[in-house]
Amino acid sequence: MSDPLHILGAGSLGLLLAARCTLAGAPCQLILRTREAVCAWRQRDNLLLLEQQGQSTPLKVAGELADESAQPIRLLVVATKAWAVADALDSVLHRLTPDSQILLLQNGLGSQQAVSRRLPDHRVLYASVTDGAWLRSPNQVVWAGSGQTLIGDPAAGPAPDWLQRLTRAGIDWRWESDILPVLWLKLAVNCAINPLSALHDCPNGEVPERAGAIFEPLLAELHALLSSEGVSLSLAELRERILAVIRATASNSSSMRQDVLAGRRTEIDFILGHAWRSARQAGLSTPVLDALYLQLQNHLTERGLPRN
Structure with a gap:
């Protein structure tokens, strides 16, 4: 057997x-x-x-x-x-x-x-x-x-x-x-959806509208991060990948939003936190990502949840 x-x-x-x-x-x-x-x-x-x-x-x-x-x-x-x-x-x-x-x-x-x-x-x-x-x-x-x-x-x-x-x-x-580029691309998709859906308490389909003016700059910073990690795709390709996931899961609640609503510890440290640390190590300037990371940490603190 x-x-x-x-x-x-x-x-x-x-x-x-x-x-x-x-x-x-x-x-x-x-x-x-x-x-x-x-x-x-x-x-x-x-x-x-x-x-x-x-x-x-x-x-x-x-x-x-x-x-x-x-x-x-x-x-x-x-x-x-x-x-x-x-x-x-x-x-x-x-x-x-x-x-x-x-x-x-x-x-x-x-x-x-x-x-x-x-x-x-x-x-x-x-x-x-x-x-x-x-x-x-x-x-x-x-x-x-x-x-x-x-x-x-x-x-x-x-x-x-x-x-x-x-x-x-x-x-x-x-x-x-070569599995690491696959995981980096998924990380970028998660960074573009999960934190914003948790902050705005919205389903995935509403993320671009709720994010407003920061959405496109965030995608540009995530693209720069992927490039620094050797992931080869254009900004237009990354945008389409992220929007395709948003369309396919429009009515879904992201895992991070589910965790926040249920009062559970989130995976912030392995999604947005890992992206933030990797950007620092690569010497990238990521003001939108930085601000989003801090805003999400503060949101978790306000909800009585761990910041990491």
């Missing part, structure tokens, strides 16, 4: 992956963060509800604490928020083997490189996921929109065979020989 896919994190992406693997008959194991969460999961009889277009499909997915089993973890998907990756990995380090492989699904940048530095002897893969998903309840995930998963190895290795189980699960994925 093939090694199960251990999914660390029961947020929207983690539950969506668990649901799709279970539907396809691919073995997977959900790792939950607290004993209370595990007890609640089991009280619901390990039932995961996948909702799509108003229809719910009940699925049985086993949940456990990281230290509840001695079973080695050879295939680990980390589906937590970016700020939670370090603590989440701490909980499973004792179960990793020398041949364990890790797939990271985080937004933004910074958390992925930290994992690679921490586990230099393990194969660590990075991914960009564009599926739309949100939680209606702790065990019900709404699949709001189909997207694509781009996966790559920052060490430039070939695609591992086990990723074919994603194909069997109906996941639209593609191997990227």
Whole structure:
């Protein structure tokens, strides 16, 4: 029997992956963060509800604490928020083997490189996921929109065979020989949408209008940042990429806006914060980005949320 896919994190992406693997008959194991969460999961009889277009499909997915089993973890998907990756990995380090492989699904940048530095002897893969998903309840995930998963190895290795189980699960994925430019482009898109949607408390489709005069200068600064990181595309191409995402997700609420409204810690440090620090290191002048970063930090403080 093939090694199960251990999914660390029961947020929207983690539950969506668990649901799709279970539907396809691919073995997977959900790792939950607290004993209370595990007890609640089991009280619901390990039932995961996948909702799509108003229809719910009940699925049985086993949940456990990281230290509840001695079973080695050879295939680990980390589906937590970016700020939670370090603590989440701490909980499973004792179960990793020398041949364990890790797939990271985080937004933004910074958390992925930290994992690679921490586990230099393990194969660590990075991914960009564009599926739309949100939680209606702790065990019900709404699949709001189909997207694509781009996966790559920052060490430039070939695609591992086990990723074919994603194909069997109906996941639209593609191997990227150079994954960092993909993640930088996604970071720029997130920087243009998430902070503004959170500040103005609006769906994605309203971002350009709500942003007003700062929108175009912000795109120009993000383009300069991408160029400094070796991402080759024109400002017009970047603008169209960002506007295409806004059009495709016009009625959606960005993850950062969802976090602010729910009183949860945001991923500001791995989205806008990483862009700001990278611009400083590259010696770029980014007054619009700087002001937006400070404004968002102040907004989070006013809401009683962490500034990072």
